[in-house]
Amino acid sequence: MSTWIWIVLLVVALLAGIALGFFIARKYMMSYLKKNPPINEQMLRTLMMQMGQKPSQKKIKQMMRAMNNQMDSK
Structure with a gap:
């Protein structure tokens, strides 16, 4: 029973990390392009x-x- 809890937590943490990484990268690129226009x-x-x-x-x-x-x- 505790094995599936760890699997669920792992999947949730993975999804949260992907979402957080996407938004941090997006914010960084927007500020970079604003400071250094193409x-x-x-x-x-x-x-x-x-x-x-x-x-x-x-x-x-x-x-x-x-x-x-x-x-x-x-």
Whole structure:
């Protein structure tokens, strides 16, 4: 009888560990991406120049603001 209790406790602890690990990893990645965004103004300027557009500072700021707003809304 005590063997199945240990098995149940083991399964519950395993599931709790997986869930806790997932949420800790998710929180860490969200804060990492907020501190180190995957794209910055220089990368955006280079991308626009490669596409044949002449990027103005106003347009770049507008696109960065839109990307940051989208990141914050998630």
